[in-house]
Amino acid sequence: MNLLHTLLAFMVALGTLVVVHELGHYWVARLCGVKVLRFSVGMGRVIWSRRFGRDQTEWALSILPLGGYVKMLDAREQDLGDMAPEDLKREFTRQSVWRRIAIVAAGPVANFLFAILLFAGLFMHGIPEPVPKLRAMAEQTAAYQAGLRGGETITAINGEAVHAWSEVRWQLMQNVLEKTPARFDVESVNRGPSGGKLLNTVTLSLDGVSSQDLEGDFMTRLGLSLARPPAILGKIMEGPAMQAGLQKGDLILDVNGATVRDGLALVELVRASPGKPLTLHGMRGQSEFRIAVTPDALTDNGQTIGRIKVEVPLAPAMVIVSDPPWTAIAKGAQKTWDTSVMTLKMIGKMIVGQVSWKNITGPITIADYAGQTAKVGLVSYLSFIAFISISLGVMNLLPIPVLDGGHLLYYSLEILTGRPVSERFGEIAQRAGLGILMTLMLVAAFNDIVRLMF
Template identity: 30%
Template sequence: MQTVIAFIIIFGSLVFFHELGHFLFAKRAGIMVREFAIGMGPKIFGMTKGETLYTIRLLPLGGYVRMAGDDMDAVELQAGYRVGIILNENEEAVKIYLNQSVTHPNIVFLEVERADLEKDLFIEGYDEEERLVRYKVSRNAILVENGNELMIAPVDRQFNSKTVGQRAMAIFAGPLFNFILAFIVLAALGLMRGVPVAEPIIDDVMPNSPAAQAGMIPGDIVTSINGQPIDSWNELSGTVQQNPGEDLSFIVDRDGQNVVLMITPATVKDEAGEYGQIGILRPLEQNPIKAVVFGATQTWDYTVLIIELLGKLVTGQFSIDALSGPVGIYKATETVAQHGIFNLMNWAALLSINLGIMNLLPLPALDGGRLLFFGLEALRGKPVDRQKEGMVHFVGIVLLMVLMVVVTWNDIQRFFF
């Protein structure tokens, strides 16, 4: 149960921040946001506030921000439609009922002759006395069909009416907010737990570890390994990790005296390969400024690491079998959760960065794919045909679904068989 809660909180937070980026920059550009959804599939909770429907959906596998004009949601009133119109005190249509019987003291029925609900905002038609009448439509008018309400979207409130820059920023903001979330989590981690000290100082030695067996003690300062100067903890850990099973000569400063220790790093194996480990812990310090710097540098380091792994995947140095889907992420979360809240926070930040990078890949159906089309539009001076772009994204969605099935099947085989 603990793992389920941790998974829902982490994954929900990543999706929420991602969609919040889209939402805020869409609103900033004046785009109408019809729905802000967490999860996919059937709706289990919904609340309308202003012009946006906020929903939680059954499958915790993502989310979306539905923008006006971005999903072919426009409603056209064709000639011959019978509609019921409710007018406000300025004789503007504020609610339009489509093809249904409605009783209301101020309702007017029309057989539509002409209508424009995007640009000129009017309805023209014949009333019950066969007179041709014309009414202005409010910018916030509501269309009602079979009990479902939909606010009209004037053309200036639609996604595709905005500049390339505004549309690109509304899309880019999703991944951007994943990086911001990672920075916030890692900075908070630095404040709560402390920031790792840069110097190669030993804070603690694990019992029965190679370091303990060699006589290393807390407070030792490593100055060299195999004659090579060691000036930072990263140099210390890097040298140890790169030499599993190899005899290493450590020189440590112990109360002003140089002490020589021979240590053979234990060999540790995981999916990424094997590395050395001697069983020492790094000291931490409480410093708010350094915590903020730690959040930024760690976010950058994780970003570079993930990009490097992607490069290895593209060049064949990293097998697709090592990729994980929702099942693999759940199992990893279960393992991390057993090691405390700090490790869980670090894991959440890593996942957030990973989500941001994955969405920026220039692949159809992803944010990066859409940004690629915006780039082409900026170069050509005109947008790519929407039908062609839609077909490319559709193919991309199909391929991503196939990849998800393959990765999930690999996860199931790895963990349950």
């Protein structure tokens, strides 16, 4: 069932993005007067088709689901000897270079516009996000050295307001790529007699994090993690906790004399103590208590962990971030632009060896992410589709022959030289481009298999 769910989520996402991309080519081709012969979702042999419209364009489904294409009237692919004069005027290569550029660029542009619309819709609907409130951090971390202690809420980074944890991560990724420190505006509770809130600005050094670390949990390395609820016990199940006399609502203050700062710290302590007696000190209402409990030893993924059979709330505080329509559209456009720039920066750093090629993913990993986000909910799934749409747009604009960007490179050379590139040059470039594309596909497939195995 999980496999079926993942495949369905992947096919819906991929099919939607292919249709959007090819509709971009189709609509602009029609606007430019070019005759469209076939609109296919999928590649290879056609398994279903119907013809519609004045031109009797064939709308088809093909056997290979990865991709699609728009087939136009093109002298390079068809014999036009018996073609009517009015149709010859609608042949692709007879169009001006600017029209050809518009038709080719329309596919990636459609992906970007689709991402903007998806993000705008999500921003208008409101996205539940963790509040960027910090958990206490270790003294040796960069966050502690910068003056943070935990409990602060990040309100802005480098002068840009942030409202959610994902925005903090995004801003820091850009700082890491640009190799610049991050300036945090933070807000904390004044624990003095006057109460209220304290505002402060700290500068976080990112020297200990490289662009290669972005594929992992680089924020934890910096000492930045989400604040968690206090260690208040929830439902008590049959097991060590119930036998020891622990009750729902108990607040755990320390374990074996070590302070428990939140629920996650309690879970970590218990998991690290299989079969070892623990003395829990806490509050039950207005009364203190000390209770000894020994966690059961259980095996989880080949590792022995401790468990006392009690629920501990760990969910961070959440906020709904929503915007009016025009603001949402502007934010959607900005998000699409920032993501595109980030993608190009990552590609550039891969080429020069500053970022691992392990970041290249193929259809298996994308399908896995599609299934995971679909399980989380519609908001996560639509966000995933928006990011993949941007990636599809960016990748298609790369100046690699066989991709849209390769054709745009040809037309740019035609503008500069005043004549089309030669057929011989085009053939050599196509072969080289196909080789590059196949290499990237093999790397992506290898990375996918490694992720599945390890």
